[in-house]
Amino acid sequence: MSDKPAVNKPNRPDARLPKGFRDVSGAEIRAQSRMLATLAKVFETYGYEPLETSAIEFTDALGKFLPDADRPNAGVFSFQDEDEAWMSLRYDMTAPLARFYAENAQKLPKPYRRYAMGPVWRNEKPGPGRFRQFMQCDADTVGTDNIAADAEACMLMADAIEALGIPRGQYVVKISNRKVLDGVMEVVGLSGAESEDRKLIVMRAIDKLDRLGFEGVRLLLGNGRRDESGDFTKGAGLSNEQMAQILVLFEVPSFADEALAVQRVPNKAHGAELADVRVYENRRVDGIIGGISSRVLKSARGLDGLSELRQIWSQVKAAGYDDGRIRIDPSVVRGLDYYTGPVFEAELTFEVKNDDGQTVRFGSVGGGGRYDDLVARFTGERVPATGFSIGVSRLLAALTALDKQAIKATGPVVVLVMDKDRVDSYQKLTQTLRQAGIPAEMYLGTSGMKPQMKYADRRGAPCVIIQGSNEREKGEIQIKDLIEGAKASAGIADNKAWKEARPAQVTVPEADMVAEVRKILARHG
């Protein structure tokens, strides 16, 4: 309840949403629907089937499957039904997939590939840009160890980003393998249960490479780091030699920027430079693989990871995605204790201004990796899986940053009601526009001319249709182009001159209305 005294509000509830929830309307929904429809189409081209599970599950069936152990308090919204069983709203798409697969394994093709798009709910403290309900979009392949599924996930992410209109060279899908990092840590003496905590600190530190840079990560691998606000984060306490062994893995990305420069050849010239990019990328991967290889020789797990990286790269190359679209980058970690093999991340490389006005790379818009034992909780049977999430709101923000039009849209043509006794004929004009496929509406309020024009403005109407008694007698209508009109009126100072010029206004026979409106729509794209 509100803290305000309920003066003049006898028993009236406040019209507001709980914190962390929001309404989405108009152009933003349209942009999101378009985006999701495009993604769905690409997923289906890759053979993924749509799946829409129930939003509500038994709490025990959801279990805990959150990829991000940084937030152990990550809560779910739960309630009991009449039978006292506890139910919860899904907090991600993976836990319901596990339940669905365990329940229907007999009926499903193997491997089973599905995509899911829909809201998820988190009972957490909301913050700026952090909501308690948000859209999630996942694609997973369940029931196979085949590393080809991981290679494909990366190609799919690249294709999906391009299908949305982000040009080649402005994004990159980066791949690494958790087993490689495990192997290096094993070799420097971080293995066994007693090292679990330090391994977590190391992974968390590497995950921050982008943000903190090399020096910041070095501090976190050593004794710890004090940030600008004075807060101290405890380090992993590695020796200088251990540190060096691990860090050398990530010196490779200095390479990356150089390669990226090559890759940023404008699209038109892309064909000409493509061979160079490919040569460069493959030489770079050889360097990375050679570097890792010398470091993990003594770790079976590390060698296994290296072999998987090689296989993925080989498939990426065969399919032609080695032109900078997909790259091997050992600094990719993706969360903490969830993934078990290949991990991948899709990043947008173009620059935008952040909230502080600084120019920064747009950054991650999704990613994922391989996780084992999706359903062991239910069945005791090991079922490996791999998949990824698309950050729906991040990606929508990126599309908006690239092209503001994506979220701006033109409203319907508004037919004004000049004479309330003639509603029938305005209705007919409106229906004529609609039947021609032109979004249109007759003004449905009860106010006069001026508020009607204001309404049309507010709706973003490209034009209004006017038929007074004069026009009606002659079988004509008047069309006012509101967009052109606004421009013209900015250039005409004098009211009298305006009346004489009557810019952006035409009078035509009723029969020509559709054709004239189409001209105006075409003019404003």
Place this chain on the structure above:
Amino acid sequence: MSDKPAVNKPNRPDARLPKGFRDVSGAEIRAQSRMLATLAKVFETYGYEPLETSAIEFTDALGKFLPDADRPNAGVFSFQDEDEAWMSLRYDMTAPLARFYAENAQKLPKPYRRYAMGPVWRNEKPGPGRFRQFMQCDADTVGTDNIAADAEACMLMADAIEALGIPRGQYVVKISNRKVLDGVMEVVGLSGAESEDRKLIVMRAIDKLDRLGFEGVRLLLGNGRRDESGDFTKGAGLSNEQMAQILVLFEVPSFADEALAVQRVPNKAHGAELADVRVYENRRVDGIIGGISSRVLKSARGLDGLSELRQIWSQVKAAGYDDGRIRIDPSVVRGLDYYTGPVFEAELTFEVKNDDGQTVRFGSVGGGGRYDDLVARFTGERVPATGFSIGVSRLLAALTALDKQAIKATGPVVVLVMDKDRVDSYQKLTQTLRQAGIPAEMYLGTSGMKPQMKYADRRGAPCVIIQGSNEREKGEIQIKDLIEGAKASAGIADNKAWKEARPAQVTVPEADMVAEVRKILARHG
């Protein structure tokens, strides 16, 4: 928790959903998405804006707005957050619209028109075909008394149904007005607070006219009715004269069937017969309006309703929807104490077999009407509104009944993995198909030829791509048309004959793969 003993299942949760919830997958989602996208397009042609409110609201803000007072126990799923405030999952789209409008009235154009599509939740006892989560699809106009908004809602419903592929003549949008029924009841002496209960019984009875017929309704208006199972429903206890006065209103529908017969002229001949249908419909409406008119002379409310009916019909006629698409039908009641003026209902008139094998009219797929005081609860201000709901699952069932294909779909082309060392080249074949826009996948499991063919069958693959070492050496691939193959194999008894004929199988150069696959896809539509 399950009642079964937990033998061999140490701490393992059951993989199942709570009763009344379900998963939707594959073809059904695709069909639903297509349907909703079509509806959205029609709504936008009419100038409605999309709105997606939060699924979770403060319980006090949702209030009680359920249209169906038949189910007073209709419950909502509720829970408390950390601040102990009660929140609930929305149970319809109208209560959140009220909250949204009250919260944002200053910013919204007036009138405000929005459509909403999404899941709603009811904490009720589930039954066959009755789920606790289901899709709702609403369109409403808020903030105007203008009866043109109601006329438009009816035309919109007609256009939406046709846009989905249901032909003219197979549906009808019926309109009535609650004020007319109120007026008739007033005239026969049912008015004032003391008659509320009996008025409810009368409305409930009329709402069942379709199911119980004239005689059944007569019993419910009188002393009561005993159904086949022996259950007795108490009647309104009207006198014979009161009954006759009310029932005469609904004798008109006998007309309706005759008109429907005229209207059922096949679409092709529709132009030729259109004038007749229009003449008939308008004569019918004159009859109905005349009949009502003589009965409600002494009721201001009844006369008001009659005038609204007339205005709506006049607009329907002006826009050309008086050809049987929209009809006036006094038997439409739509729920109980929610609506205050025009009420409308969209009905599919074609016949289907019900679960008992009987042939029945498909029936209602949506409807709505005018309701006042949408937001008075919040603001104290009267804000009239009108709108309707589409029964998403009912309509989807109708589309499926009309054309089974709507819910059947072809799977992706499957590229078989004949030689595990050659995954790279299979990956490349797969990507070539995808880049041509053909849904395709490489088999991602680890099994041999036979399970791979079984997988392709299970996925509904139109064909598979095969490349063994023979083909590879020659730069060729083999394509097996699975649909044609299944037909052919049904006709070939002899295994040897089969091997010689090799029906539905071609070997072509790799470069021709896309063209050949396109031929097969074209063959199967």
